[in-house]
Amino acid sequence: MSDTDLQAIAAIADRTEAEASSGSAAESALAWLSASHTDVGRVRPVNEDAFLDSQEQRLWVVADGLGGQSRGDYASSTVVEQLRAFPRQKSVLANLQDIEARLQVAHEKCRTAFRRHRPGTTVAALLAHGNYCFLLWAGDSRIYRLRGRQLALLTQDHSLAQEKLARGELSEQEAASHHSAHVLTRAVGTHRNLRLDMRSLPVQRGDRYLLCSDGLYNPVEAGAICAALGQGSPEEACRSLVDLALKGGGRDNITVVIADANAP
Numbered sequence: 301m302s303d304t305d306l307q308a309i310a311a312i313a314d315r316t317e318a319e320a321s322s323g324s325a326a327e328s329a330l331a332w333l334s335a336s337h338t339d340v341g342r343v344r345p346v347n348e349d350a351f352l353d354s355q356e357q358r359l360w361v362v363a364d365g366l367g368g369q370s371r372g373d374y375a376s377s378t379v380v381e382q383l384r385a386f387p388r389q390k391s392v393l394a395n396l397q398d399i400e401a402r403l404q405v406a407h408e409k410c411r412t413a414f415r416r417h418r419p420g421t422t423v424a425a426l427l428a429h430g431n432y433c434f435l436l437w438a439g440d441s442r443i444y445r446l447r448g449r450q451l452a453l454l455t456q457d458h459s460l461a462q463e464k465l466a467r468g469e470l471s472e473q474e475a476a477s478h479h480s481a482h483v484l485t486r487a488v489g490t491h492r493n494l495r496l497d498m499r500s501l502p503v504q505r506g507d508r509y510l511l512c513s514d515g516l517y518n519p520v521e522a523g524a525i526c527a528a529l530g531q532g533s534p535e536e537a538c539r540s541l542v543d544l545a546l547k548g549g550g551r552d553n554i555t556v557v558i559a560d561a562n563a564p
Contacts, residue, residue: 329430329431330428330431330503330505330561330562331561331562332355332358332428332559332560332561332562333355333533333534333559333560333562334353334355334360334534334557334558334559334560335353335533335534335535335537335538335557335558336351336353336360336538336555336556336557336558337535337538337539337541337542337555337556338351338542338553338554338555338556339542339545339546339550339553339554339555340553341515341545341546341550341551341552341553341554342546342549342550342551343549343550343551343552344367344551344552344553346373347373347553348364348365348366348367348372348373348376348421348553349362349363349364349365349376349513349515349553349554349555350362350363350365350373350376350377350379350380350421350555351363351380351511351555351557352380352383352384352557353557354384355559356388357386357388358388358427358428358429359383359386359388359399359425359426359427359428360425360426360509360511360557360559361379361380361383361423361424361425361426361511361557362422362423362424362441362511362512362513362555362556362557363375363376363377363379363380363421363422363423363424363441363488364376364421364422364439364440364441364513364514364515364553364555365377365419365420365421366419366420366421366422366484366487366490367552370414370416370417370419371413371414371417371419372419372420372421374410374413374419375406375410375419375420375421375488375489376421378406378409378410378413378421379403379406379421379423379488382402382403382405382406383399383402383403383425385402386398386399386402392429392430392432392434395427395429396427396434396436396498399425399427399436400436400496403423403436403438403488403494403496404494406488406489407488407489407494409489410488410489410490411489418489418490419489420484420487420488420489420490421439421487421488421489422437422438422439422440422441422484422487422488422513423436423437423438423439423441423487423488423496424436424437424439424441424442424443424455424511425437425511426443426509426511426559428503428559428561431502431503432500432501432502432503433500433501433503433509434498434499434500435454435455435497435498435499435500435501436496436497436498437455437458437496437497438458438486438487438488438494438495438496438497439457439458439484439486439487439488440457440458440459440484440514441455441511441512441513441514442454442455442457442510442511442512442514442517443455443509443510443511444509444510444512444525444529445501445507445508445509445510446507446508446509446510446526446529446530447504447506447507447508448506449526449530451522451525451526451529454499454501455497455499456497458484458485458486458487458497459482459483459484459485460483460485461483462485463485503561504561505561505562506561506562507560507561508529508530508534508537508558508559508560508561509558509559509560509561510525510529510541510556510557510558511556511557511558511559512541512554512555512556512557513552513553513554513555514552515545515550515551515552515553515554515555516541516542516544516545516554516555516556518551518552519544519545519548519549519550519551520541520544520545520548524544525541525544528540528541528544529541529558534558534559534560537558538556538557538558541556542554542556
């Protein structure tokens with residue numbers, strides 16, 4: 301992350317910790333309930349997705365090993381194993397710096413584990429702290445938020461198609477189906493340096509967050525994702541979403557993690 305990102309994190313961190321010390325955050329603190337589900341799909345022989353669903357750490361992660369690379373399953377599992385050992389601290393800034401450092405370790409492991417191959421993976425991580433959530437990602441695994449009946453995409457894909465869209469060379473509809481949508485410009489393990497994007501957002505009671513691999517959103521339209529995501533418990537919504545992707549062909553591995561922000 302850049303110095304500007306770290307300054308933004310520090311500002312949010314100061315605000316979050318000031319609220320906690322004043323007691324106002326404690327009165328409105330959010331409890332979290334989550335669920336997760338993954339499926340190899342109907343075509344791929346190996347599931348190269350991995351995920352972390354940790355209510356205790358209030359950390360949720362999806363990693364999608366790159367199918368065009370050898371041992372994408374190694375890369376995604378390396379990311380998750382690094383973050384599984386994350387020791388949550390009181391400081392927001394310390395937590396985020398630790399997560400970034402662990403992803404850098406996973407990046408170096410991927411680059412040096414094999415002599416002839418360089419496995420890669422996407423990563424999308426959500427950390428809840430007080431009444432804020434912090435998103436870190438690289439690649440095209442996504443994080444959505446359902447607030448009321450409105451579905452919002454909170455991350456931006458790191459792909460050539462997204463860059464063409466930003467330059468006005470493609471429309472949103474064209475970018476979604478363009479062949480360059482599968483060419484990633486950032487990922488763990490694939491380039492010399494790992495560049496992560498970060499975003500912080502206030503959480504409202506009743507928000508539902510979805511982390512997913514592209515095996516979900518490629519075959520399932522946003523409207524169908526929104527409808528299924530809003531139904532039932534996190535576990536029920538997870539299974540509904542995976543079923544939709546399977547009915548859409550299941551041509552890729554499918555992974556979904558859902559986290560609900562609720563009052564205790």
